[in-house]
Amino acid sequence: MARTDVRRVRWALGTPFVTALGLKSHSDNVVVRVSLAGGGIGLGEASSSLAMPGQTGLGMAAAIRRLGRRFQGRDLRDIEQWVAEAWAAEGAWPTAVGAFESALWDALAQREGVPLCDLWGGACRELETVLSLSVLSPAHMGQRARRATRLGWRFLKLKLNGRDRQSQDRDRLRAVHRAAPRARILLDLNQSYTPEGLADFLHQAKGDGIPIELIEEPFAKRDWAALKEAKKIGGVPLLGDETIQNVDDARRACRGSLLRGVNVKLAKSGLLRSRAILDIFDRALKGRALLMVGCMAESRVGLAAAVHFALGLGMFDYVDLDSDLILSPTCVRGGYERDGAWIRLPKNPSPGLGLHQ
Numbered sequence: 001m002a003r004t005d006v007r008r009v010r011w012a013l014g015t016p017f018v019t020a021l022g023l024k025s026h027s028d029n030v031v032v033r034v035s036l037a038g039g040g041i042g043l044g045e046a047s048s049s050l051a052m053p054g055q056t057g058l059g060m061a062a063a064i065r066r067l068g069r070r071f072q073g074r075d076l077r078d079i080e081q082w083v084a085e086a087w088a089a090e091g092a093w094p095t096a097v098g099a100f101e102s103a104l105w106d107a108l109a110q111r112e113g114v115p116l117c118d119l120w121g122g123a124c125r126e127l128e129t130v131l132s133l134s135v136l137s138p139a140h141m142g143q144r145a146r147r148a149t150r151l152g153w154r155f156l157k158l159k160l161n162g163r164d165r166q167s168q169d170r171d172r173l174r175a176v177h178r179a180a181p182r183a184r185i186l187l188d189l190n191q192s193y194t195p196e197g198l199a200d201f202l203h204q205a206k207g208d209g210i211p212i213e214l215i216e217e218p219f220a221k222r223d224w225a226a227l228k229e230a231k232k233i234g235g236v237p238l239l240g241d242e243t244i245q246n247v248d249d250a251r252r253a254c255r256g257s258l259l260r261g262v263n264v265k266l267a268k269s270g271l272l273r274s275r276a277i278l279d280i281f282d283r284a285l286k287g288r289a290l291l292m293v294g295c296m297a298e299s300r301v302g303l304a305a306a307v308h309f310a311l312g313l314g315m316f317d318y319v320d321l322d323s324d325l326i327l328s329p330t331c332v333r334g335g336y337e338r339d340g341a342w343i344r345l346p347k348n349p350s351p352g353l354g355l356h357q
């Protein structure tokens with residue numbers, strides 16, 4: 001590798017994004033640019049997030065600089081070996097490793113002269129995405145749900161917060177269902193429930209006649225005992241997000257049949273590690289696992305890598321890639337085309353991620 005450039009950026013959000021873990025009005029991210037000695041320049045982006053508060057702009061940038069120094073002057077012959085080495089060295093900075101890995105794949109695909117998604121199987125050319133709704137007042141969430149379905153969104157992921165006054169979440173769910181009765185509703189509880197609270201909430205939703213397609217990360221991160229307890233509740237499939245960062249987490253969840261699926265993110269696990277996690281779920285659930293790909297607050301740079309990964313594999317039931325709609329517009333172009341809920345590869349895609357700054 002000839003060179004690594006690291007740039008810290010602060011992206012503004014169009015409107016604040018709110019989950020059970022807090023409120024975010026800007027995102028301190030890091031953009032990395034790697035140049036391979038044999039040709040090929042790749043971009044990657046590490047995003048800060050409410051779910052990973054320790055991943056600061058300063059810390060992520062320092063970790064990427066260390067990775068740059070480690071691989072300086074070496075020839076990229078075996079990306080799997082480089083990525084394994086990067087995780088071993090900087091595993092405490094998953095977003096940094098993920099960004100560095102994305103940049104390597106972008107550069108490699110450019111060297112090969114193919115879009116990045118083709119290196120990952122080239123399974124499809126377009127994806128229907130999920131829209132996430134911040135946890136707000138019931139009326140506000142209902143308004144947003146109505147607007148979204150009018151614009152063609154079919155999958156709505158509601159952020160809820162079990163720590164709010166009891167019945168708030170029930171009112172939010174009812175308001176969204178009333179405003180968008182045909183929407184397919186996914187819930188992300190972001191670690192805010194207990195098994196008892198979840199049982200009550202689901203009982204009420206059932207009484208209200210509101211179908212819930214799945215529930216993401218209901219309990220505290222890696223609270224395996226709570227997940228075991230929740231097996232008794234049944235009814236709605238549970239997906240792991242914050243809890244599943246690596247293959248050990250995936251194996252543990254699958255061994256106890258604790259989750260029906262997983263939301264993988266490049267910011268948590270990079271590409272190769274995400275693929276390994278998906279395979280563990282896929283095998284354990286014999287092809288019945290519910291597979292989602294998600295994002296943090298990446299601009300087009302980071303999101304394009306997730307888009308190409310998802311297009312290449314073509315194995316996701318849910319594509320929760322919408323951070324480009326949450327951030328205010330940035331100067332980055334290319335990577336993919338957005339048309340409402342749909343994301344597509346351009347007709348004549350450029351090699352790699354095809355980003356232009």
Ligand SMILES: [Mg+2]
Nearest residue numbers: 188216217241
């Ligand atoms: Mg989540």
